[in-house]
Amino acid sequence: MKKNIQSISLFLLITLGLTSCFDVPDEFVAPVWDVDLNVPVSVKKYTLADIIKDDPNFIVEYNDPASLGRITYLHEEELTSTHIDEILKIDEFEADAAHRIEEIKIGEIEPISINAGVEEVFPGLSSGSTQIIPSAQVPFNSNFGLNTAFENATFSNGELLFKVKNNLPVGIELRGFQIINAIDGSVLFSRSSNSSDWIIIAPNDSASVPFSLNNKTVTNNLRFESQIFTPGSENQPVVLPEYSAIEITMEVQEGFAISSAVAVLPVQNKVISENSIAVQSGSQPSQFQRTVLGSGSFDILIDNYFDLDLTLELTIDNLFKADGSIFSSSVTLTPNESGRMISEPDLAGWVLDNNGVASEYISYKLGITIHNSETPRAISVEDSVAIHFSFGKMTLESFIGRVSPSDIEIAPDTFNLNLGNPDEILTFDEIILENPNIILEVISPTTFEIMLNGTISISNGIESNELALNNILIQPAGVTGVELKDFGLEELMNSFSEKFPKNFSFSGTATLNPNYLTGSISGKDSITSNLDFVLPLNAGISGGIITDTVKNNLTDNLHGIEDLNYAVVKLELTNEIPLSLACVGTFNDINGATQLNLPPRPIMPGNKDTIFVDPPRVDYKGNTITAGYRIQELELFGDEVKKFLESPIMTFQVRFVTPPNGTNLPVIFNIKDELNFKISAKASYRVDIN
Template sequence: MASKTGVFSGLLLLLFAGCEVKEPIAPVWDVELNLPFVNRTYTMKEIVERDTSSLKLRSDTAIIVYEQTQELNSVKIENRMTLDAETKNIKTTVGAIKVNTVASISDEIKMTQWLNVTPGQQQVVPAVSNTLVVQDMKKITSFEVAEFDAGTMSLKIRNENGPVSMTISRVIIRAAKNYSYRGATIAENTRLLTDNTTFTLNQNQERTLVFALTGQKLVDSLRVEVLLSSPGSGGNTILVPANPVTKITADFANLGVSGVKAIIPQQNPIVKSDVIKIDDSTQYTQIKFDSGKLDISVKNSIDMPLQVTITVNELRKPDGTNFSQVVNVPAKGTGTFSIADMKNYSLNSGGVLKNTVTYQASAVNTVQPGVTSTLLSSDSLVSTISMNNLVISTITGKVKPVQLRVVESNIGINLKDLQGKFKFGKLDLADSDIKLLVQKATSFEVRFTGKLRGTNGTQTAELDLPVTVMGAGLTTMKLDPVKVETFIASFQNELPNTMTVVGVTTLNPNYKEGTADMVDSVYGMARLDFPLHVGITNGSFTDTVAVEFSSDDSSKIANSNTADITMKIENGMAAGVTLGGKFVDGNYNYIMNMIPKNTGNDSLVVIPGAAVGPDNKVITPTNKDILIKLVKNDFKNFTRVKYLIFDMKVNTSKPNASPVKFYPLDKLKMRAFGKFSYKVDPGE
C-alpha cells in the first residue's frame, strides 16, 4: 500500500512541474432582484382621524360625518332697552292768597268839622246843606295794597251828634296817600269805592253801607268823604253833647284776595301734580335703570322765595326709599335739581301695568319778616321735569320691540380643503344638516333674522336663514338642505372655508309682557353636519410617500440598467380614481412622472370605483395592475428617487357623480415593487 501512495505522489509532482500555475477566475451571471418600495393603504377612517375637529366617526361601521360646531357670538340686550320720556312743563298758579286777618277800623267825624258849635253848651245849631266832610281812617295793618276777587267792606255810620239829624247823600272811599303797586301809581285821593245812597240819621241812629270788593282795590290808609246836609236845631236852643261825633266803622268779610302788596304771611302750599308719559310703547310694573339723567327746573314768577318739594310717586332711590327732593327757589328766580346718573334708580308701579309716572310739586313760601312783597293769585310756578337717555337695566312689563344689534359669528370650516387632501369640485348635500341652536336668557320672545354667508377667499354667497321667533328653551333653526345645496353650488372650483352667521335680533317682536335684564343674551351654537353622502366630480387627493430601499438594495440597483415596475391598486371606495404623480429626490426636485409616457403607458391611470350595494356600502373593490418598464435615462433617473408625490382625482361611482356614502373602512390600497436586473460578479 505504501508503494502505491508514493507512485501517485510522484506522478503529481511530474504533472505540476510541467505546467504554469495561474490565479482562478470567478464566474459572472445575471440576477433578478424583486424589491417592494411603496405599500400604502388609505382608509376613510385614517382621513377622519387626521382631522378630528371636523370629521366625526359614529363607530367603525357608521357613516362618516363632517361635523363642525361653533359657538355663536352672544347678543346681549345691553343698552338697547331705552325710554323716550317726554319733557313735561307743569304750571301752577298761586290761587287764593292769604293775608293776615283784616281787623275792623274805626274813626270819628267830629261835629265841629262841619258845624260851628261849642261842645257841651246850650246853643242854636245852624243848618248846613251839601257840606263835604273828609275823615282819614286808621291804618289797615294786613296789607299795603290789596285787590279782591271776592268779599265786602261794610261801613257803619252812627249819628252821636245829639238831637241834630243829618242827611247823607254820598259816601266816597279814597286813598289817603300815594301808592306804588304793580308798576303803577295810586295817587292820593284816588276814588276807590262810592255809595250814592241818600239816607237820614237821627240822634243815635246808624246805617251800614256794604261795598262789594270784587274787582276793587283797597289801600291800607283810607279816606272817607261824606256829603251831608242838616237842618240843625231848627232855630231852637239845644244842649250840644260834650263829644258830638259821627262814628265810622269799617268791617271786612269773606275777602278773596287776588293781589296784594304786603308782608306776606305763610301761604297754603301751592300744589300741582300731573302725569308724565315715560314712553309711548313701553309699559312697566318695575324698571331698574342702568343710566339716564333727571333734570328738574322750577321757575318762580312770584315775588317771594319758595321751597318746592318734588316727588315722583313711582320713583325709588337706589336704597329703595321714595324719591323726594326739596328745591329752594329765590323770589322771581329759578331753582334746579339734577340726578346726573340714574343708575340703580327704579320705578315701581305697584303692580299696575303703565307707561307713566305721577309728578308732584308742592311749594311753600319762605316768610320774610319786615319785607314787603307783591303777590298775585295769577302768579305762576312752572316746574319742568325731563328724563333723558334712560337706559333700562331690568324691566318687568311690556318692552317695546327693539332691534338689539347685528351680530356676526365666523364658523371656520374645512370644506375648502379637508385636512389638506380632498378638494371638491361639486358637492351634493342632499342629506346635509345645518342647524343654529339658540337660547335666550330673557323671558321675552326674540325674533332672529339673518343670513349664512360663505366665502372661499374669492367668491362669496349668502343663504337666507329662516325667520324664527324664539320662545322658552332651546330653539333650533334648521336650514333647508335643498337651499344649502344651491348655496354650496354657487361656489366654483373651491368650496367655502369660512361661513359667517349674520343675524339681527329683535327683542319682544310681538309686544308681550315679560322680564328682561340688560345682561340677558341670545346665545347658542351653529352645527354643520354633512354626512359624507356626496357626489364628487374631479375631487383631488394628494399625498407624499417615501420610496424606501435599504442601502444594500440601493447598491444593487446602482448596478442595474433596467427595471420593471409593477403598481397594484385596489380601490375599495365608492369613487373612481384617476391616478398620476411624480417622483422627486430628497430635496423634492422633480425627477420623472410616476408613469412615464413610454409606449403603451399613459401618464394617468383610471381606476373605476368599487361596486356598491343598495345601502351604498362597497361590496366589491376594483383592482388595477400597472406595469412600467424603465430603461436607459428613465432608469438612471429612478435611482435618485426618494419620494413619490401622487395625485388622485376622485369621481363617485354612480352615474353623473350621484351621491354615495363613505364609511370609515372604505380604502384605497396602493403597492409598488420593481424587478431589477443586475450582474453578479464575485470578483468585485
C-alpha cells in the same frame, strides 16, 4: 355645491417589499438560459379614514343605524358676546316745576266807617236841639278809618257791603258818591248823580249797597266823596238826638279771595303738591316695576320767588336709598333766595320701586310752608317756588318691568372655517354638498324676547355671498337654535365655483323686547351665540384628484442581479369610493425626473393614456356591494428594466371621473370606503453558467 377645492396631496408610502427568496450559485458554467422571477409587492390600503383621522372636526356616525359609518364635519365657533349693559341705562333727563300758593291769608279785615255828625254834614244844626231843618244839598268828603289788615290787597273775587245809617229825624239822599283810594286817587266804587242811582234813607233808618271786589285793588286809606241831600222838616220843628249823625260803613263779606297783598302776613296754608317726572318719553317708554341702579346722580335746584321765609319738604315716593329708606329732604329758604341745591352724587345701590306697577314716572310729593312776617311783605298767587330736576345718566344693575324696544348692534365677528389643510390632499373642479347645515345658537339670559336681524357673509377669497336672517325671534331665558338650511344655506354654499368657502362673518342687530312685554334683565347679562357647522360628507364631486407617492423597493430586493432583461409591472386597483376613478402614474429617479409612464407614453397602438376603474356597486345606504376592479400591466425590455430599477419613487394620480360640472349628484362617503393598491413584478433573469 360648486367648488373648486384646492389640491389636497395625499402621501401614501406604499412599501414595495419583495417576499420571494432564491439562492444564487457561487459559480455558473455553460449553458445559458432565462429564468422568470415572480416578485410580489406588499399591498397598501388607503381609506377615507386616513384623511380625517387627525382632524377632530370630522366625526363618524356610529349611533344611528341609518347612517352608520358616514362622515360628518362638525365645528363650533363661539361668537363674541354682545353685552346688554349698553342699552340698560336711563339717559339724562330734566324737568321743571313751579309750585304756587292757591290762597293768600291775611289778618282779619275789620269794617271801616265814617261817623259824620249833623254839625259836620249840615252846618247850623246841632245835636240835642229842637229845630226846623231846612231843605239842603251839601257836598260831603271824609276819609274812612285806616284798615289794619293790609296796606293794599287785590281781590280776585269778593263783595263789599256799603251801608249808610241815618239817625236824623229827617230823611237823606246820597245823590252821587265815589269811594277813592286816597293814596293814588283811583276810584274803587261810585254811584252817579242820576236819580236812578240815588240812595234814599228814611229818618232813623239805614240802607246798604253791595259792590263787587272782583279784580279790585284796595288800599288801607280810602276816601268818601258825595252829595248829601235832605228835604228838611217841612217847616216843622223836630228834636235832634243827643248824638245826631250819619254813619257810613264798609265791610268785606266772607268768601273773598285775595290774589296779592302787602301786609303783615300770618303763616300761610301749607302748599301740598303731588307730581311726577317722566323718565322716558315716546310711545313705548321703559316702564319699571323695580330697578336697581348701578350708578347715577341728580341735582334739585330750588328758587324761592316769595318775599317770605319758607320751608320746603320734598319726598320722592318711589326712590329708595341704598339703606332702603325713601328719599326725602327738607330745606328752609330766605325771602327771594335762589340757587339752593339738593344733590345726590352717587345713586349706586338705590332702587326705583313702583310697587309692582309698570310706570315710566318718578313720583314726588312737595310740601311748602310759608312763614309769617313781622313787617309788611308782598305776596301774590303768582309767586312760586321753582324746582329744576336734573338727573344724570343712570346705569341699571337690574330691571323688572317693560323695557323700551331697543336695538343692540352686533359688531361683525369674522372667523375662518378650519377644514385642516385640504389643499395638500385633494383638489376639485366642482363639489355639490347635500343638506349642509349651520346652526346659529343664541343664548339669552333675559326674560325679554329678542328679535334678531343679521347677515352671515361667506367668502372663499375670490367670491363672496350673504345669507340674510330676518325677524328671528329669540325666546326668553334659554337657547334658540336657528338652522340656516331653512334660509337657503345649501343653495348659497353650492353657488361657489372655484374654492370651498372658508371665511365667515356674522353681524346684525338684536332688538330687545320687540313686542313691548314685561320681563326682567340684569346689567351683567350678555347675549352669547355660537355657529355650529354640520356638513355631512354627502357630495357630488367633479374633477377631484388624489396624488399618491409610493417608494419602489425593487432596487433593494434585486440588488446584485444585473442581467435582468425583461419585466412586467402589474398594478391592481380595487375601488370602494363611490366614484369612477382615472389613474395615471410615473416612475421617477431620485431627482424626481420621470423615467417611465404608466400607462406608457407615447401611446402605442392598443394602449390608453389613462387607467379607468369602475365605481363600486352600492346599496341605498352607500354600503359597497361589489368593489370596482382594474388590472394594468407595464411591459419593460432591456434598458427600460434598468430605468425601472433606477426609479425609487412611483407617483400615482387618481382623478374622480364624474359628469360635467353642474350635473353630478351627491353620493354618500363612508368611513370604510377604500382604495386598494397592489403592485407586483415579474422579471426575466438570464443565467449564463460559463
